[in-house]
Amino acid sequence: MEEITKNLKLTKIASLEAVLFIYGEEITKEKLAKILKTSKEEVEQLISEYKKILEDTNRGFYLIDKNDRIVLATKPEFSSILEDFIKDDLKEDLTPATLETLSLVAYLGPISRTQIDYIRGVNSSFILRNLLIRGLVERKPGKGGSFLYETSFDFLKHIGASSVEDLPEFEKYQKMKESFFSESVEDINKNNIKNEETKSGNNLSKEETNNQNSI
Amino acid sequence: MEEITKNLKLTKIASLEAVLFIYGEEITKEKLAKILKTSKEEVEQLISEYKKILEDTNRGFYLIDKNDRIVLATKPEFSSILEDFIKDDLKEDLTPATLETLSLVAYLGPISRTQIDYIRGVNSSFILRNLLIRGLVERKPGKGGSFLYETSFDFLKHIGASSVEDLPEFEKYQKMKESFFSESVEDINKNNIKNEETKSGNNLSKEETNNQNSI
Amino acid sequence: MYEIKTEEFSGPLDKLLELIESKKLDITTISLAQVTDDFIKYIETLKNNISENQDDSDIFKNSRQLADFLVIASGLILIKSKSLLPQLELTLEEEESVFELEKRIQIYAQIKPLFALMKKHWLSTNQTYSRGLLLSMPTVFYPPKNIDGFLLNKSLEGLIKTLGSYFYEQEKIQRQLFSLEEKISEISKKIINGISRFSQMIDQKSKGESIVLFLALLHLLRDRVLDVNQIGTFEEMEITKL
Numbered sequence: 001m002e003e004i005t006k007n008l009k010l011t012k013i014a015s016l017e018a019v020l021f022i023y024g025e026e027i028t029k030e031k032l033a034k035i036l037k038t039s040k041e042e043v044e045q046l047i048s049e050y051k052k053i054l055e056d057t058n059r060g061f062y063l064i065d066k067n068d069r070i071v072l073a074t075k076p077e078f079s080s081i082l083e084d085f086i087k088d089d090l091k092e093d094l095t096p097a098t099l100e101t102l103s104l105v106a107y108l109g110p111i112s113r114t115q116i117d118y119i120r121g122v123n124s125s126f127i128l129r130n131l132l133i134r135g136l137v138e139r140k141p142g143k144g145g146s147f148l149y150e151t152s153f154d155f156l157k158h159i160g161a162s163s164v165e166d167l168p169e170f171e172k173y174q175k176m177k178e179s180f181f182s183e184s185v186e187d188i189n190k191n192n193i194k195n196e197e198t199k200s201g202n203n204l205s206k207e208e209t210n211n212q213n214s215i
Numbered sequence: 216m217e218e219i220t221k222n223l224k225l226t227k228i229a230s231l232e233a234v235l236f237i238y239g240e241e242i243t244k245e246k247l248a249k250i251l252k253t254s255k256e257e258v259e260q261l262i263s264e265y266k267k268i269l270e271d272t273n274r275g276f277y278l279i280d281k282n283d284r285i286v287l288a289t290k291p292e293f294s295s296i297l298e299d300f301i302k303d304d305l306k307e308d309l310t311p312a313t314l315e316t317l318s319l320v321a322y323l324g325p326i327s328r329t330q331i332d333y334i335r336g337v338n339s340s341f342i343l344r345n346l347l348i349r350g351l352v353e354r355k356p357g358k359g360g361s362f363l364y365e366t367s368f369d370f371l372k373h374i375g376a377s378s379v380e381d382l383p384e385f386e387k388y389q390k391m392k393e394s395f396f397s398e399s400v401e402d403i404n405k406n407n408i409k410n411e412e413t414k415s416g417n418n419l420s421k422e423e424t425n426n427q428n429s430i
Numbered sequence: 431m432y433e434i435k436t437e438e439f440s441g442p443l444d445k446l447l448e449l450i451e452s453k454k455l456d457i458t459t460i461s462l463a464q465v466t467d468d469f470i471k472y473i474e475t476l477k478n479n480i481s482e483n484q485d486d487s488d489i490f491k492n493s494r495q496l497a498d499f500l501v502i503a504s505g506l507i508l509i510k511s512k513s514l515l516p517q518l519e520l521t522l523e524e525e526e527s528v529f530e531l532e533k534r535i536q537i538y539a540q541i542k543p544l545f546a547l548m549k550k551h552w553l554s555t556n557q558t559y560s561r562g563l564l565l566s567m568p569t570v571f572y573p574p575k576n577i578d579g580f581l582l583n584k585s586l587e588g589l590i591k592t593l594g595s596y597f598y599e600q601e602k603i604q605r606q607l608f609s610l611e612e613k614i615s616e617i618s619k620k621i622i623n624g625i626s627r628f629s630q631m632i633d634q635k636s637k638g639e640s641i642v643l644f645l646a647l648l649h650l651l652r653d654r655v656l657d658v659n660q661i662g663t664f665e666e667m668e669i670t671k672l
Contacts, residue, residue: 017275060232135338
């Protein structure tokens with residue numbers, strides 16, 4: 001009996017692998033549940049077991065898990081073998097301003113532009129647009145028509161992490177964020193960037209964000 | 216001593232898996248040996264061991280070995296799940312982001328991905344790939360290794376147009392394109408996105424070459 | 431590989447922090463007042479660098495950064511003016527903005543190590559790769575159901591509009607920028623013409639411009655070109671030429 005249950009689970013994990021393998025890009029857990037004809041809870045469970053299986057030294061890829069989406073990517077230790085035939089160099093030039101903004105999005109995200117501007121003391125709309133175009137950052141609608149920014153799967157692939165929590169000292173800075181914005185962010189918004197945010201918020205909200213997952 | 220040798224072998228199998236995972240099409244053993252910096256004999260040996268691992272454990276894919284070439288493919292028992300899912304997925308309506316990208320390609324094509332990204336303000340590689348697979352958009356090589364995208368003949372026929380010129384207000388937008396890309400993109404990119412731009416140029420050629428064979 | 435561009439100046443909070451640290455001060459309102467002059471001096475050197483720069487594009491980019499400096503400067507000016515004119519009563523909003531600035535510098539000081547950490551991490555980690563969307567999938571024609579030329583047209587129109595307002599926004603930020611010297615000479619002229627009240631001067635000006643005007647005023651004050659009298663709380667500031 002137990003044996004059967006175990007085998008069934010392994011078959012489910014194998015079919016999860018097949019789907020991730022064939023799809024090739026980030027896919028929502030919801031969609032996975034639909035394809036595998038199961039509940040979202042079971043998908044979560046399968047994912048966490050599959051993740052463990054992939055840790056084995058004879059496996060060549062790992063699983064990146066970000067909120068409601070996952071993707072398979074080659075393990076970081078093979079980057080030197082692979083970079084020779086995949087010409088890609090995201091590593092080159094990030095200006096200090098871009099790096100600053102990217103760190104805030106990575107460590108404090110999801111974060112609004114107003115909050116980023118507040119910390120940096122600089123209007124970041126231009127740099128955020130750049131990061132969006134480069135695909136290192138993505139955004140989703142937040143409250144009141146403004147956007148929340150967070151790093152993308154491409155960012156995680158670039159740093160070879162399976163989630164942002166893998167970043168060094170991640171928790172320390174996430175906690176810091178709470179103390180920064182403990183008093184309502186709305187007040188900060190009001191006081192500081194008044195005009196701009198509402199305006200570009202409107203612009204952006206027009207565009208739709210969760211475009212990633214459906215074909 | 217034996218332990219070390221075993222681990223080394225496992226790592227080699229993992230790197231073989233990583234290469235096959237990312238390569239996506241048939242690869243010769245000779246080329247594999249070159250990528251893995253080893254002899255053809257060792258590659259043969261690694262392949263046969265890897266094959267055995269794939270058979271013995273519950274995996275979503277298996278290894279096809281024909282003559283000198285090998286490739287990973289999803290196991291036949293999963294093919295019905297996958298076919299259904301892909302078909303359903305491809306039949307879905309266009310999201311606003313996809314529609315937006317398609318309209319850009321229709322009106323301003325032939326157009327490069329960099330230009331599309333610039334106008335949309337977000338990275339469009341995922342959406343373009345989607346439009347390519349759905350056969351709504353085609354691409355041809357442009358200058359400097361990048362691609363130019365335009366709508367497919369099938370798509371035009373589908374919307375009852377004999378050419379893009381039949382689209383409402385086509386001329387207005389074509390003119391706009393001239394003014395857009397004569398100064399703004401070039402200048403603005405050069406001036407403001409300077410480093411970033413060259414970078415995403417590289418990116419693009421990577422992404423495109425990577426996908427090239429598969430389509 | 432990565433290289434810090436030397437012409438890239440640090441942001442206003444970074445500069446402010448640097449000034450405070452170079453004087454070995456704690457981050458307090460008093461220290462902010464103490465570094466205000468240095469900060470304004472720094473803005474002037476920035477401005478000079480920008481006008482010496484022949485490349486228009488850099489002027490665009492740098493002048494935007496200058497605008498960011500001016501916004502912070504306006505908070506500093508408030509602090510400084512309070513220390514120069516103790517009788518100056520601040521409105522609640524102004525009090526808050528003084529407090530805010532102090533808090534922001536503290537936050538910046540706390541977060542700054544993150545930037546170095548991230549840079550190191552960004553450069554040292556290993557790129558990983560996913561397969562790419564449906565890598566081994568052949569092209570099949572799957573047209574969407576409800577689509578026609580008008581839908582495409584409407585979608586594109588919306589997109590162009592969005593892009594247009596983005597550029598408008600960028601231009602607006604740039605327009606808010608005014609040369610300090612220009613404003614100084616404007617003030618001098620107006621005083622000579624007998625318009626001495628600050629409120630008359632900022633009459634019908636945008637907020638950004640008022641900030642610059644006030645900044646210029648303080649500048650003249652520091653250089654003892656002007657004298658400012660405020661009769662009482664919330665009263666008009668009377669400006670006279672010395």
